[in-house]
Amino acid sequence: MIYPFYSERGSLLHSLDPRVKILGTAFGIAAIMLYNDPKVLIPLFFVFLLVGRFLGKIPVGEQLRLLKPLLPIVIITIIVWPLIYEPRLKGLLFGISFATRLLTFALLTFLLLITTNQRDLILGFVRLGMPYEFGLTISIALRYIPTLYILSRNIMDAQRSRGWEVEKGNFLVRAKKMTAVLIPLLVASLKTAHELSIALESRALGASEKRTFLYDIRMGRRDYVAMVLVLVLFGLTLYARYGLGIGHVEIYG
Amino acid sequence: MIRVKNLWHVYENGREALRGIDFQMGNEIVALVGQNGSGKTTLAKHLNGLLKPTKGMVEVDGLDTREHTVAELSRLVGYVFQNPEHMFFEEDVFREVAFGPRNLGLSEDEIEARVRWALRAVNLEGYENRTPYSLSGGEKQRLAIACVLAMRPKYLILDEPTTGLDARSSESVVKTIRKLHSEGHGILVITHDMELVLELAERVVLLHDGRKAFDGPVEEFFSMELHDYGLEKPELLRISEKAGVGFVRNVPELVEALAGGGR
Numbered sequence: 001m002i003y004p005f006y007s008e009r010g011s012l013l014h015s016l017d018p019r020v021k022i023l024g025t026a027f028g029i030a031a032i033m034l035y036n037d038p039k040v041l042i043p044l045f046f047v048f049l050l051v052g053r054f055l056g057k058i059p060v061g062e063q064l065r066l067l068k069p070l071l072p073i074v075i076i077t078i079i080v081w082p083l084i085y086e087p088r089l090k091g092l093l094f095g096i097s098f099a100t101r102l103l104t105f106a107l108l109t110f111l112l113l114i115t116t117n118q119r120d121l122i123l124g125f126v127r128l129g130m131p132y133e134f135g136l137t138i139s140i141a142l143r144y145i146p147t148l149y150i151l152s153r154n155i156m157d158a159q160r161s162r163g164w165e166v167e168k169g170n171f172l173v174r175a176k177k178m179t180a181v182l183i184p185l186l187v188a189s190l191k192t193a194h195e196l197s198i199a200l201e202s203r204a205l206g207a208s209e210k211r212t213f214l215y216d217i218r219m220g221r222r223d224y225v226a227m228v229l230v231l232v233l234f235g236l237t238l239y240a241r242y243g244l245g246i247g248h249v250e251i252y253g
Numbered sequence: 254m255i256r257v258k259n260l261w262h263v264y265e266n267g268r269e270a271l272r273g274i275d276f277q278m279g280n281e282i283v284a285l286v287g288q289n290g291s292g293k294t295t296l297a298k299h300l301n302g303l304l305k306p307t308k309g310m311v312e313v314d315g316l317d318t319r320e321h322t323v324a325e326l327s328r329l330v331g332y333v334f335q336n337p338e339h340m341f342f343e344e345d346v347f348r349e350v351a352f353g354p355r356n357l358g359l360s361e362d363e364i365e366a367r368v369r370w371a372l373r374a375v376n377l378e379g380y381e382n383r384t385p386y387s388l389s390g391g392e393k394q395r396l397a398i399a400c401v402l403a404m405r406p407k408y409l410i411l412d413e414p415t416t417g418l419d420a421r422s423s424e425s426v427v428k429t430i431r432k433l434h435s436e437g438h439g440i441l442v443i444t445h446d447m448e449l450v451l452e453l454a455e456r457v458v459l460l461h462d463g464r465k466a467f468d469g470p471v472e473e474f475f476s477m478e479l480h481d482y483g484l485e486k487p488e489l490l491r492i493s494e495k496a497g498v499g500f501v502r503n504v505p506e507l508v509e510a511l512a513g514g515g516r
């Protein structure tokens with residue numbers, strides 16, 4: 001597993017220009033931030049699931065599996081809001097709305113990553129005016145998520161073999177116990193980062209001011225159509241929210 | 254006695270890593286070999302309860318691993334992980350070795366006695382105040398062994414103990430393993446270093462695709478067609494075969510056989 005998310009499936013989303021997808025994702029995220037009413041947010045979440053299914057050829061089950069690690073945060077959000085907000089029913093409503101936003105946010109990001117390979121992603125960011133290092137940093141960080149996950153499981157197993165049990169004790173005791181995992185994890189990560197920096201430098205990253213690209217991307221007619229569509233849809237969302245006043249519930253009222 | 258009966262392990266993603274393993278070991282040095290992905294680590298992690306059987310049974314001195322926690326089993330089976338640095342987090346060697354016994358809830362006196370004993374066993378006396386990360390490769394590996402040894406387990410599992418070490422460092426690790434064996438420990442060495450198997454093991458267990466493909470004496474193991482299992486015959490054995498002296502364990506034996514034959 002070199003790059004954890006991308007997989008080639010030859011869908012419409014896969015074939016679009018990365019710039020369109022990056023901007024589409026950004027507008028999608030902006031749209032869900034406009035609303036806080038679950039009556040709008042929940043259908044929106046399903047709309048994006050369907051977009052992934054039919055335009056990106058990613059089975060719904062797979063999309064949900066990617067979101068599974070967020071489940072604890074989602075549950076906590078839904079439980080905590082009604083506890084701290086009166087009236088409780090409205091608190092629950094907000095809990096659900098924040099949880100849905102979070103899930104949609106993650107879903108949109110995943111869709112971008114699954115349908116765009118690393119090279120195109122970096123290129124997309126660069127052509128949108130971001131520094132090359134920005135795209136590179138993001139894709140390296142993503143690349144190392146699974147590595148770090150496997151590493152931390154391995155370290156936990158090693159410490160468990162020395163009688164370490166994180167399940168025992170209260171929150172403070174547990175937090176202290178975590179140092180037995182965090183320190184080896186930190187050391188191993190720093191080592192990897194150091195090796196990576198040597199690898200990058202030995203290939204002369206940053207040696208020339210102006211980068212040239214072996215591959216380039218070009219917007220086709222389909223890409224322009226898609227971009228216009230994204231802008232129109234975003235315009236409609238703005239109108240629905242501010243023109244018609246749909247989808248917003250006062251929190252502090 | 255470690256007893257593994259018809260052990261199956263299926264990972265969450267559906268991968269059948271072990272398919273019906275039967276295996277027993279006592280106070281011997283067993284080499285567990287096989288290609289990458291053949292299931293060595295998966296099998297070893299069952300012996301101290303890090304993994305539980307999907308089907309079948311693992312029993313250590315009469316304890317069913319399904320009914321005991323890793324912490325409980327750690328007093329019986331010590332597992333030294335492949336990369337020693339993955340366990341170091343204390344500021345000095347003494348505290349690092351004391352971590353295990355401390356988790357067992359022992360008295361300070363007992364902890365200190367165990368640390369001294371474990372450091373002596375791996376030949377690291379006098380290193381108490383060093384930082385674990387400042388040690389050399391072989392010293393780190395031996396410190397990792399000491400950390401696990403301080404739990405006073407009867408059985409020791411070593412995952413690739415010599416990988417990445419230079420000749421002298423691995424020699425020091427091999428010496429330590431021999432010494433522990435002579436003191437009555439049962440030792441399971443996971444390795445794909447056939448030279449190490451030849452030098453150290455009393456018995457070889459070969460895994461292939463989640464199944465046990467061979468279990469028997471070292472000499473018989475090396476008479477098999479190892480290429481079929483993605484393994485290489487040690488250089489030493491090729492030389493000895495060419496020279497017509499048959500099976501030898503190490504260079505001195507080869508020299509002696511050659512000298513004897515010449516006489």
Ligand SMILES: Nc1ncnc2c1ncn2[C@@H]1O[C@H](COP(=O)(O)OP(=O)(O)O)[C@@H](O)[C@H]1O
Pocket residue numbers: 264265266268269270287288289290291292293294295296
């Ligand atoms: N945590 C895991 N989840 C899923 N599959 C795994 C996991 N760990 C190992 N495997 C798979 O199980 C098989 C056996 O792995 P392993 O026991 O590590 O083999 P070995 O130690 O002989 O290289 C491999 O195909 C590996 O990909």
Ligand SMILES: [Mg+2]
Pocket residue numbers: 293294295
């Ligand atoms: Mg392994």
